[in-house]
Amino acid sequence: MSEWLRVFRRGIGIENxxxxxxxxxxxxxxxxxxxQNALFMGFAVIFVLAMSNVLVSLFRRVIPxxxxxxxxxxxxxxxVTIVDLVMKAFVPSIYSVLGIWIPxxxxxxxxxxxxxxxxxxxxVGFAIADGLGMGIGFSTVIVxxxxxxEILGTGKIVWFDSTLISLPAGFAPPSLFLLFPGAFLVFAFMIVGARWLNERLDARKEGPACRV
Amino acid sequence: MSGVSQLALLFIGAALINNILLTRFIGLCPFFGVSSNMETSIGMSLSVIFVMVMASTATWVVWEFILDPLGVGEFLYIPAFILIIASLVQFVEMYLRKASPVLYRAMGIYLPLITTNCAVLATATEAAKPGFFKMNIALGASLSLGEALVYTLGVSVGFGFALITFAALRERLELVPAPRLMKGTPIAFITAGLLSLSYLGMSGWFGL
Structure with a gap:
């Protein structure tokens, strides 16, 4: 069981x-x-990753x-086709935005x-752990x-037509964050954050000094 | 759409204004994976141009004559197109190894990598059933084979252009005194962000 947890945790942390x-x-x-879109994308990826891992692992002795x-x-x-059709049927508003990225x-x-x-x-057991761990690691970062x-680019977080959080009215949201360059910039700082976190965790466990 | 100027607009729109890497985020894995070296970027770009044109031709023909007439395109296009691309790349690799060792040495190692490159799947799908990926708003409801080829050529040349530009920038980035945690990929991402910002300045040209 501890081995299972180790495989599971790896995807979220040090091998994100x-x-x-x-x-x-x-x-x-x-x-x-x-x-909202990122959350659904995360679910789609977790599903596909876990299921394909299970199937590949089940048939690993048969596949040449x-x-x-x-x-x-x-x-x-x-x-992916299953996810594609299910999303199209049940959450069409999300599908129309995610549409191209599901296939x-x-x-x-x-x-x-x-x-x-x-x-x-x-x-199979470890394959599930790996699929779930990697999928959750992926989803955490993307969400x-x-x-x-979204909060910097539009000033609020929207969940199906209702506003969850909104910044004070005086804040003029720079739309750069919603455009393509913003994604690169924010993601660069997320990598820096993840590196810093990994280094801190390593230092606490007195493992290898630097993993980057 | 017809006429030479229309085709030229289609090409420019696909290559620069709707650049697949920097304004659509498609095909980023090779963009960060191979761009640390100038020579590999050039090899990769040439292979992408070659494979994309072949893949689009194949998917266009299959969509036009098999999937669409039979009415099964809506739920079979993902497996069908990816299988076409995977087997096509495999055949091209085998043929090149036999027929042209020089060409094989230049791009052989990139060919298997390209199979699972989303840029190829996206472009081939877009060429066969336009409008699906919304990659180029100027595209009509359906393309003739000639237009599909010009479009694909535009996309792949744009891919190569962006990749080679970025490789040149990254060679310089090696020497930049960045903070320790920023070294390597984070600083490359920030550079890509600025490069993408400059491509964004081209949006809206010629109404594309």
């Missing part, structure tokens, strides 16, 4: 796919303009290694990378990024 491994960036930067990549892609594409989860290097690097060589961008 976004801030440490830097994979799956495209979707992150593009989708993180609104808190020469054609494993096309097989992984087909597995991932099927789960692109197929080629998100993070999901293929976890299938190749982890699920193909490990038992935080979206939160910062």
């Amino acid at each position: 796919p976004l801030t440490v491994l830097m994979i799956g960036l495209c979707a992150t930067l593009a989708v993180s303009t609104q808190f 290694s020469q054609v494993r990549i096309p097989i992984f892609i087909v597995v991932i594409a099927s789960f 692109l989860i197929v080629v998100n290097c993070m999901i293929l990378g976890r299938a190749e690097a982890f699920a193909y060589h490990n038992k 935080l990024l979206a939160f910062v961008r």
